[in-house]
Amino acid sequence: MAFHITGTGSALPQRSVTNDELSSFLDTSDEWIAARTGIRERRICTTETLDELAIAACRRALDAAGITSADIDLIVCSTTSGDHLMPAEACAIAEGLGVDCPAFDVSAACAGFVFALDIADGFFVRGRSQRALIVSAEKMSRILDWSDRATCVLFGDGAAACVVEAGGESPLAINLACKPNLTALAVPGIAGTSPFDETRDGDDARSAGATAQACALTMKGQQVFKFGVTTICDAVNGLCEQAGIEVSAIDHFIFHQANERIIKYAAKKLNRPLDFFQVSIGDTGNSSAASVPMALADAYASGRIKQGDKVILTAFGGGFTSGAVLFEA
Numbered sequence: 001m002a003f004h005i006t007g008t009g010s011a012l013p014q015r016s017v018t019n020d021e022l023s024s025f026l027d028t029s030d031e032w033i034a035a036r037t038g039i040r041e042r043r044i045c046t047t048e049t050l051d052e053l054a055i056a057a058c059r060r061a062l063d064a065a066g067i068t069s070a071d072i073d074l075i076v077c078s079t080t081s082g083d084h085l086m087p088a089e090a091c092a093i094a095e096g097l098g099v100d101c102p103a104f105d106v107s108a109a110c111a112g113f114v115f116a117l118d119i120a121d122g123f124f125v126r127g128r129s130q131r132a133l134i135v136s137a138e139k140m141s142r143i144l145d146w147s148d149r150a151t152c153v154l155f156g157d158g159a160a161a162c163v164v165e166a167g168g169e170s171p172l173a174i175n176l177a178c179k180p181n182l183t184a185l186a187v188p189g190i191a192g193t194s195p196f197d198e199t200r201d202g203d204d205a206r207s208a209g210a211t212a213q214a215c216a217l218t219m220k221g222q223q224v225f226k227f228g229v230t231t232i233c234d235a236v237n238g239l240c241e242q243a244g245i246e247v248s249a250i251d252h253f254i255f256h257q258a259n260e261r262i263i264k265y266a267a268k269k270l271n272r273p274l275d276f277f278q279v280s281i282g283d284t285g286n287s288s289a290a291s292v293p294m295a296l297a298d299a300y301a302s303g304r305i306k307q308g309d310k311v312i313l314t315a316f317g318g319g320f321t322s323g324a325v326l327f328e329a
């Protein structure tokens, strides 16, 4: 196992939607949303396609790494809300960057970025790639029920990318998992018109002419909250044990930005001051798979992460999938 991250970048839609704006058409308030989640505003696509955001994030990551798209020999994108089910989002990125290399998507919900990193690591180990673009891009606004205050206030759109190169000492430890749960967080498949399909039932997403609500994301919030906190803490302790270091040796904790309360709760359980934790959710909302690389890009852009620092990324999401990695910057 050997890779290092040499450049990061992110891209957000122009349009910011505040909690107050949501309150104008939902029975909610800035007070409720901010207190329960830490979110004050989120970015939502209006004219931007997800392809455009993903490509913009990749260009920024390439610039930060000081290389061009011609140097890239692998593109792995994680998304659950791509502009097209087929071709893969990664193919649109390859086309936008003018790159001719293996390009494909992975689907592991919010944990997708860490899964994609591990896949790239496998390519490096087998000598199949030297320099990869690992991208996460989400247009969550597309898959939300905008009349459901319990879910639509939580999410935002965005994309982020990393240039990852073979070589170096990282990752010091990595862990991927799935504790199968198909109902706590779910988005149904596309509607079909097969005359042979006998499983369709009334207004569900599999019926032709299903309502937008029937096709949208559903979530059991408290179940996800508990899974998130437990998973984060177990992941951090497990990675440190694998690497043979103390949790107190970690310089930066960059967790899935699902809810500020989850991050604060985990910080308390891990007995580390909040200063060590990246909190970016306030003005972006939860951008699913893109949230960890967006927070990582923010941490690099602000100069917080220095060479040699030990960083832990953890993410959890629908499935219930989870992924965590400990690396040296």
Ligand code: ACO
Pocket (backbone or CB within 6 Å): 027, 028, 029, 032, 033, 036, 037, 109, 110, 149, 150, 151, 153, 154, 185, 219, 220, 221, 222, 224, 225, 228, 258, 259, 286, 288, 316, 317, 318
């Ligand atoms: N505004 C006002 N009231 C609301 C809102 C809202 N936006 N949403 C729900 N409520 C109400 C509910 O209807 C309920 O009312 P009731 O008591 O009259 O029935 C009340 O608030 C309490 O609802 P709960 O669901 O119990 O609220 P909770 O304290 O659990 O907070 C939250 C909800 C913020 C969703 C929390 O459970 C959470 O953060 N869970 C984790 C979510 C998460 O991480 N999701 C994504 C992870 S994976 C991925 O990214 C795809």
